[in-house]
Amino acid sequence: MARIYINQLEQHVGEEVQLHGWLYNKRSSGKVKFLILRDGTGIIQSVMVKGAVPDQVFEKFDALTQESSLSIKGKIKKEPRAPGGYEMELSDIPCVYQIALEYPITPKEHGIEFLADRRHLWLRSSRQHAIMRVRHRVIKAIRDFFDGRGFTLVDSPILTPAACEGTSTLFETDYFDLGKAYLTQSGQLYAEAGAMALGKVYCFGPTFRAEKSKTRRHLTEFWMVEPEVAFNDLNDDMDLAEDFLEYIVQNTIRDCAAELKVLERDVTKLQNVKKPLPRISYDDAVKILHEKGLPFEWGNDLGGTDETVVSEQFDRPVMVHRYPSEVKAFYMKRDPQNPKLALAVDVLAPEGYGEIIGGSQREDDLDVLLERIKEHKLPQEAFEWYLDLRRFGSVPHAGFGLGVERTVGWICGTEHVRETIPFPRMIYRNTP
RNA sequence: UCCGCGAUAGCUCAAUGGUGGAGCAUCCGGCUGUUAACCGGAGGGUUGUAGGUUCGAGUCCUACUCGCGGAGCCA
Numbered sequence: 271m272a273r274i275y276i277n278q279l280e281q282h283v284g285e286e287v288q289l290h291g292w293l294y295n296k297r298s299s300g301k302v303k304f305l306i307l308r309d310g311t312g313i314i315q316s317v318m319v320k321g322a323v324p325d326q327v328f329e330k331f332d333a334l335t336q337e338s339s340l341s342i343k344g345k346i347k348k349e350p351r352a353p354g355g356y357e358m359e360l361s362d363i364p365c366v367y368q369i370a371l372e373y374p375i376t377p378k379e380h381g382i383e384f385l386a387d388r389r390h391l392w393l394r395s396s397r398q399h400a401i402m403r404v405r406h407r408v409i410k411a412i413r414d415f416f417d418g419r420g421f422t423l424v425d426s427p428i429l430t431p432a433a434c435e436g437t438s439t440l441f442e443t444d445y446f447d448l449g450k451a452y453l454t455q456s457g458q459l460y461a462e463a464g465a466m467a468l469g470k471v472y473c474f475g476p477t478f479r480a481e482k483s484k485t486r487r488h489l490t491e492f493w494m495v496e497p498e499v500a501f502n503d504l505n506d507d508m509d510l511a512e513d514f515l516e517y518i519v520q521n522t523i524r525d526c527a528a529e530l531k532v533l534e535r536d537v538t539k540l541q542n543v544k545k546p547l548p549r550i551s552y553d554d555a556v557k558i559l560h561e562k563g564l565p566f567e568w569g570n571d572l573g574g575t576d577e578t579v580v581s582e583q584f585d586r587p588v589m590v591h592r593y594p595s596e597v598k599a600f601y602m603k604r605d606p607q608n609p610k611l612a613l614a615v616d617v618l619a620p621e622g623y624g625e626i627i628g629g630s631q632r633e634d635d636l637d638v639l640l641e642r643i644k645e646h647k648l649p650q651e652a653f654e655w656y657l658d659l660r661r662f663g664s665v666p667h668a669g670f671g672l673g674v675e676r677t678v679g680w681i682c683g684t685e686h687v688r689e690t691i692p693f694p695r696m697i698y699r700n701t702p
Numbered sequence: 703u704c705c706g707c708g709a710u711a712g713c714u715c716a717a718u719g720g721u722g723g724a725g726c727a728u729c730c731g732g733c734u735g736u737u738a739a740c741c742g743g744a745g746g747g748u749u750g751u752a753g754g755u756u757c758g759a760g761u762c763c764u765a766c767u768c769g770c771g772g773a774g775c776c777a
Contacts, residue, residue, distance in 0.1 A: 299740080300733040319734065336727095351735065372712080377738045378726050379714050383769055439775085455776090481775050482703070494777060573773080616777095625777060673777030686771090698769075 271343070276312035279356040282346050288364065289314065290341045292394070293334050295377060303331045305360065306353075307342060313396070315349075316342055316358035323361060330363045336376070337394070339367035382686075389693055390702045400529035401689055405678045407526050411518045412495050412672075416472045421497060424464030424471040426457025428478075432652035439480040441490075453478035456671060459601070459656050461498035462632060465667055466659050472497040482697050485574070486686040487624050489675060491695035498669030504613040504631040507668035508589055511617055511627055512545045514672070515587055519543040522681055535683040539620065542586045549589045552611070555580050571597040572616075577625060581618040587626070591615040600642040602630040603666075615670070623680035629670020636660040 273288045274281075291309030298304065301320040306313055320328055334340065341364050349357035374384075375391055385392045392398055416423070429443075429451045445451035457473035464471035474495040481488070497510065523530065523540050530537055550558075558580050559566040566576060572590070581588055595604050595612035605611040617627035633639045639660055643650050650657075678690040688694040693702065 295738080297736045297739050298733085299736060302734045302736075304736050304739090306737090315737085317735075321734095349735095351737080353737065372728070374712070374727095376713065376727055379738095381714075381770095384713070477777075479776065483775065484770085485772065488776075492777065571775090575773095628777065671777060676777055687777095 276307070276309050276314050276354075278311075279314065279346055279354075283348060283356070284346065286343065286345050286361070287358075288341055288343045289358070290365075291339070293336055293338045293340065293370075295336065296331065296334060298331070303328070305331060305334070305342065307340075308394070308396075310399075312354060314354060314356060314358055315352040316344060316360040317352075318360040327360075327362055330366065333369055334366070335370045336373040337370040337391075339370070341365045341367075386688070386694075386699060387702075393692060396532055398689065400526075400532040401678070401682050401684065402692065403529045404522060404526050404533075404682050405674070405690055407522045408518055408674065408678050408681065409493075411521045412474065412514075412674075414521075415514055415517045416470075416495075416497060419470070421470040421472050422464070422468045424461060424468065424473055425475060426454065426460035426464075426473040426496075428454050428475065430454045432649060441478050441480045455479055456494070456496065458496050458498065458669065458671065461496050461669060462656070462659055462667065465498040465500045465669070466663070466665070470497070470499050484697055487574070487676060487679075489687055489691065489694055489696055492687075492691065493674035494671045495674065496669060496671040498667060500665050500667045502631070502668040503666055504591065504615065504668060507629050507631060507670060508549060508591065508615055511589065511615070511629060511670055511672075512547045515547065515617065515627075516543055516545050518677065519681065530682070533682050533684075535681070539585075540681060544586070547587050547589055547617070548584050549591060550580075551591055552593045555590050558583055569594050569596065574624060577618050578622040581620050581622070584620065587617050587619050589615050589617050598630070600646040600648065601632050601639070603633045604638075613668075617670075619676065619680040621680065621683075623676060625673075626676045626680065627670050627672045629668065631666065631668040634660060634664045634666050636664065 271286060271288050272282065273290065276289065289307060289309060291307040294306040294308040294313050296303070296305050303318050305316045307316060318328060342358065342360055343362040343364055344358040344360040346356055346358055348355060374388055375395065393402065429445065431451060440452040440455055442450050442452055455477060457475060461471055461473045464473070472495055475493065476491055477494045478491055480490065499506065499510065502510070519540050520543065523537050555572065556566060556568055559576055562579050564576065564579060572580065580590065591614065592605055592611040593614045594610060595602065598612040598614050602612040602614050605613055613631040615629050616625050618624065619626045633642065636657060639657060643653055675687040675690040679687045682690065684690060688696060
């Protein structure tokens with residue numbers, strides 16, 4: 271007898287098969303009993319009628335509790351009344367692996383704290399299951415996109431000797447006799463070294479920020495993918511970001527239609543994500559804010575509400591480029607047309623999901639970069655290796671970073687990014 | 703760090719300063735097509751902690767603890 275998974279049911283209609291999984295729910299109306307099984311690929315309702323199966327099988331039903339692990343055997347048939355459209359006519363329960371203790375997460379509503387404390391169990395629910403599948407698909411799209419364009423994956427270190435950007439608060443740890451080490455806040459500087467070696471590279475890994483951010487857009491540990499391309503300028507960088515976002519979103523909504531339906535996501539808003547994406551300058555963004563009556567001073571960075579107001583003007587992500595250089599990192603190249611501006615770009619997702627991409631053309635001139643390091647009061651010794659990239663065959667280059675959780679949150683339409691990573695790390699939570 | 707909101711049964715929530723309840727979950731019973739099944743019954747409480755006001759506090763006041771989401775910072 272075939273042991274199959276629930277997502278293969280349609281190929282086995284009319285056959286007697288065996289399924290292994292966990293009890294999702296059960297219902298009974300006396301002589302008819304319904305048992306709903308999940309196996310990680312979906313759910314199936316199975317049904318048995320008293321008299322049609324041995325009494326001993328029929329009675330096993332009563333002892334089963336939610337999330338008990340078991341295998342069931344029976345014939346698959348099409349059944350419009352069953353969720354999913356297929357049903358098993360149950361003939362046997364060959365194995366009950368374990369009768370689960372009283373399961374805390376019932377099919378009713380729960381508060382976020384209760385669920386977060388049980389994240390390891392919460393992942394079994396259909397909504398979380400759907401989000402994890404979307405996350406997986408987004409990550410696959412990220413890899414496929416770069417791999418298909420001749421990029422090489424060059425992983426950056428997670429333990430680093432100093433701050434990359436000198437702004438964020440970092441997690442600090444003792445590092446043997448070498449003093450302190452810090453958890454990386456960005457792999458970018460290392461990706462630049464990679465780009466000078468291999469031309470087109472990306473790094474992809476976890477990133478850490480010890481900022482005490484408490485918002486729906488923040489985690490202390492999150493995943494970021496950072497491409498870096500030699501000989502690219504800011505326009506090339508925006509072209510790449512635009513292709514990249516279109517690829518991720520279009521592939522994900524095509525392959526995860528069922529998951530997005532579970533999440534009740536309005537997919538029409540994602541179908542618009544095709545190039546060209548609108549490109550506006552920081553100056554244009556400021557004009558929009560002023561038109562909307564917001565008191566915004568030129569020279570500041572866009573805050574959360576500012577980003578939302580700007581992004582609401584468009585039906586797809588918007589690229590905002592050429593920010594005041596003072597609010598941007600030291601390594602960003604200044605605009606030769608106006609040295610007060612940095613050749614930077616942020617991509618703002620629609621619907622208030624905020625900045626999902628931040629990028630720039632990098633400063634490739636040794637002397638200018640040395641000046642910036644002084645201006646930002648960064649320790650030059652720590653950046654000597656990075657300055658070497660400007661001493662030995664410096665070229666124009668550009669790159670960006672995309673936050674995986676914000677991207678997944680936007681595509682799924684989640685309230686908070688904490689649902690988009692299996693085990694979120696936040697300021698007041700590092701368990702389970 | 704600052705601002706705001708909150709904490710009552712296992713869970714989600716009610717309760718005018720005057721006898722702490724409901725739905726779900728659990729247990730018992732019923733039901734031959736259920737869809738977060740339904741119907742009947744039962745058990746389940748130091749109202750976050752410590753003080754205070756009051757004849758009387760879940761309710762008002764103070765402090766603390768924990769949580770939530772917003773600012774700042776950022777992906």
